[in-house]
Amino acid sequence: MSETTRESMEYDVVIVGGGPSGLSAAIRLKQINPELSVVLLEKGSEIGAHILSGAVLDTSGLDKLIPDWKEKGAPIETEVHEDNFYVLGPHGHMRVPNWPMPPLMSNHGKYIVSMGNVCRWLAEQAEALEVEIFPGMACSQLVYEGDRVVGVVAGEMGLEADGTPGPGYEPGMELRGKYVFIAEGVRGSLAKELIGKYDLSKGHEPQKFGLGMKEIWEIPAEKAKPGTVTHTMGWPLGSNAGGGSFIYHLGGNQVLVGFVVHLNYKNPYLYPYMEFQRFKHHPLVAELLEGGKRVAYGARAISEGGFQSIPKMTVPGAMLLGCSAGLVNVPRIKGNHNAMLSGIAAAEAAAAAIAEGREGDELTNYEAEVRDGAIGKDLKPVRNVKPIWSKLGLWPSLALGGFDMWVANLTGWNPLGTWKHGKTDAASTGKAADYQPIDYPKPDGKLSFDRLTNVAFSFTNHEESQPCHLRLKDASVPIRVNLPEYAEPAQRYCPAGVYEVLETPEGPKFQINFQNCVHCKTCDIKDPSQNINWTTPQGGDGPNYPNM
Known part of the structure; x- marks a missing residue:
């Protein structure tokens, strides 16, 4: 297909991905200079179609991007007022009090949201600024000129199963930009290509991941507690894998039930999906869900490597944004705020370069802002929690990781230094x-x-x-x-x-x-x-x- 002739369109900035980082970048570019031509390409059928997140939103990124978001009607309404943390056993649970946890772990003042709906709203703000947004446009290739990224191929449709053009074949277009923002989310195919081609992980720890699975339930009104956040660890995973759950009470008698399994587990017989299904039969969860109905399901990988796993984020002509770089704060279970801040930083770096008449160079000031600015300050203090958990288990992680976070929170210094992750998640798999084999109970069709x-x-x-x-x-x-x-x-x-x-x-x-x-x-x-x-x-x- 390399011989295919395609039309091309030129823009100042081409953005791949309609998640919080890509949309924030698009909005910020137009805020700085309304004359910039900006296109955003989204592989989902609409903005939000492929967005899956917990989510308790720290609004710091949105506050910086659109300070009057409340007045503009953002779908962010359910403020957290109750924060629970439990360690589960097979039949019971132990409440972990909130007071020993560093302030960064508190969810009070944050909001329970559907990030899909937040992204739909952000897209409306972007379109009002005349950003061109094209959903249903998968970006299948990067376009290079020498060592520089100059664009992407998007919208190729109608290939037959063997890869040859079918009767309705559309070759797609080359969308070229002075700068290309890769904001695909976790393990995106273009980001993976860039990381490999330019060896961007050299000198950094391997990225680590979790598998997040989520269901939306409608529950009886008398059980609904909007603004209540619950996190659990322990059963059913035990020593088989790291991970835990979240239960967020949204408005409208809806509860968001999620389960995360760290993908560095060793036992190849582990079945993450069935661990999630088994979890819902714990008395603490079953009591909440009984009488309700599941209305949606989805799954998504989560970047969990933290600060030491962020690869080099810039190449000539292109940058990695948000989860393409891995900006999730694991103990806080939050990344949307950092994704938005990265989009803002990328936009400001590119807009300044274009204003100086530059294009296609490496915007190293963007990476400096991510590592040394608000994102770095969010991720550095918690950088040891994940590797301690992986190496020593749940309880040492709570104790040692908690100590390390507390000291870092108070002094800005991590007494445990920087722990390494070592193996990739693939290499962690045992024989x-x-x-x-693990015997999983058969699903009951109710819970x-x-x-x-x-x-x-x-x-x-x-x-x-x-x-x-x-x-x-x-x-x-x-x-x-x-x-x-x-x-x-x-x-x-x-x-x-x-x-x-x-x-x-x-x-x-x-x-x-x-x-x-x-x-x-x-x-x-x-x-x-x-x-x-x-x-x-x-x-x-x-x-x-x-x-x-």
């Missing part, structure tokens, strides 16, 4: 021979559900005639290597049932049901052979989250 039933509540859809966007580097590896050595964990780590091992008369066969994919990127991250490459399907395909 099946060293572990026992817990099988994967395929739940995937229907993500409203995901892919045109079946297109090429599979989940590409194997070597088609023999799943059966030849992963099955005997790791019991092929793709069958279990995927939260959407994309991967199956089928028994056939000729022997086991690896099947990819790409139509189910919710674009979480877990396979790209966790496959122990690093044999799966997640690429963008044609634009508009994937989940259609209503208000995640």
Whole structure:
């Protein structure tokens, strides 16, 4: 397809991704200079369709971008007034008091939101400033001139399953910019290409990830407590994996129930989705959900490496924004504010360069602002929590990590220095021979559900005639290597049932049901052979989250 002739359009700035970082960048560019030409490309069918986040929003990023957001009607209404933290056992729970936690852990004054709806509102603000926003435009390639990124290819449609153009083939367009902002979210395909091509992780720790799964429930009115935030650790994961849950009471008798499994787990028999379903049967959770109904489901990888895992963020002509760089504060379970601040910083760096007549150079002042400004100040004090948890377990993490955070909060100095992560999540996977399979209870169809039933509540859809966007580097590896050595964990780590091992008369066969994919990127991250490459399907395909 390299011979394909495409039309091209020129802009000052091209932004890939309609999440909080990309939208904030677009708005800030136009605030600085309304004459700048700015285009934002989103692979989802609409802005917000692929957004999945907890979310308790720290509004610091939005306060800086649009100080009068309340007056402008932002869908940010449910303020947190109750903050609970529990460690669960199989049948009971222990409340962890709030007073030993550093102030940065408090959620009071923050807001429970649907980030999908917040992004839809941000898109309205951007369009009012004449940002060109094109949803349903997947960016499948970067465009280079020498060592410089000059644009992206977007909107290629109508390929047949074998990759050849079909009767309705559209080659897409080259959208070129003086600067290109990569704001795809976690493990985006273009960001992954840039990180590899320019060796951006050199000198930094490997990025670490979690798998976040979320359901929206409508519960009886008498159980609804808008503004209540609950986090748990412990059961059902125990020593099998790090992770925990969140339960956020939104307005309208809705509760957001989420479960995060750190992807550095060793036991290849671990089944993150079923751990989530089992969690809902804990008495503390079951009592809340009984009599209610699940109305939406989705899943998304979360960047968890923290400050020491942020790669170099700039290359000639392009920058990594938000979760493409990995700006989540793990103990706070928050990243949207940092994503927005990164978008603002990128916009200010690019606007200043364009005003000086520059283009295509490396905007190193953007990276300096991220590392030394508000984002760095948010991430540095908590940088040891994740590696301590990974190396020593839950209780030492609460004690040691808490101590380190407290001292950093009071003095700006981390007494434990900077711990390293070491292995990637893929390399952390153990051999099946060293572990026992885990027996998971069958979903009851009331509180817990099988994967395929739940995937229907993500409203995901892919045109079946297109090429599979989940590409194997070597088609023999799943059966030849992963099955005997790791019991092929793709069958279990995927939260959407994309991967199956089928028994056939000729022997086991690896099947990819790409139509189910919710674009979480877990396979790209966790496959122990690093044999799966997640690429963008044609634009508009994937989940259609209503208000995640």
